[in-house]
Amino acid sequence: IKLETYHNWSQVIDIILASLEFFHDASNVEDDLQNKVNDWLGNFEGFGLLFTVLPSEIYQYFLLNYFHIIKTLHLQEDEDMYSHNNMSFQVDDDIQIQMRNPIPYQDAFHRLKTLYELESGGLPFSDLIPMIEVKFLQLAGGPKDQERRKILLIKFKSSYSKFNFIAKFTIEKKRLRRTLAEIAAEVVGQLVEDSKDLEIPDTLKEVVSDKIVDAEWVSY
Secondary structure: OOHHHHOOOHHHHHHHHHHHOOOOOHHHHHHHHHHHHHHHHOOHHHHHHHHHOOOHHHHHHHHHHHHHHHHHHOOOOOHHHHHHHOEEEEEEOOEEEEEOOHHHHHHHHHHHHHHHHHHOOOOOHHHHOOEEEEEEEEOOOOOHHHHHEEEEEEEEEOOOOOOOEEEEEEEEOOOOOOOHHHHHHHHHHOOOOOOOOOOOOHHHHHHHHHHHHHHHHHHO
16 A cells, blocks of 8 residues: 555644644654644544554454444435535545545444444554654755755554554745844844843744744754
């Protein structure tokens, strides 16, 4: 499976960007992302990715029971009324689950989790979630403008499968120099660690704070 195109990574990207908004320390961001991606995989929104990395016997179990629960809930009736809120995920080359309304399908997902834990003798669903490892890498060498670009690796290590995989993201933080205030704040942000004690208007302190975060990103 080529997961780069097989799975929609937009939600993972949103999680990454939210964690990077106030970047100060790479190790803190790594820990934060590990926890957030782990939580996401255990919820309805992350089930599509989790589903694709499960061992074949568990994959088949979830696939058959999921469709059975959907049929039981009669969610395939009057699909047009839910067309304003479509969701879908690919589970095989020839199978795509269309989710017309996320709310009742979330109910089906939670029923599936409960069913698994009952039929597995009490094994928690969370045990199926791969261990997540996150690592930031600095690009070595190259031109100076490369210092704004980092590599983020998210490793998924499953105890239920002999296969692990690594998702690789290239992240580049834009250099914003749109106004004289931003240009001046960039210089100040490279010289100070906190804008609170600067004798400047509060509105400018916010700009300097952003540039301090920017300087820390570049220097990492």
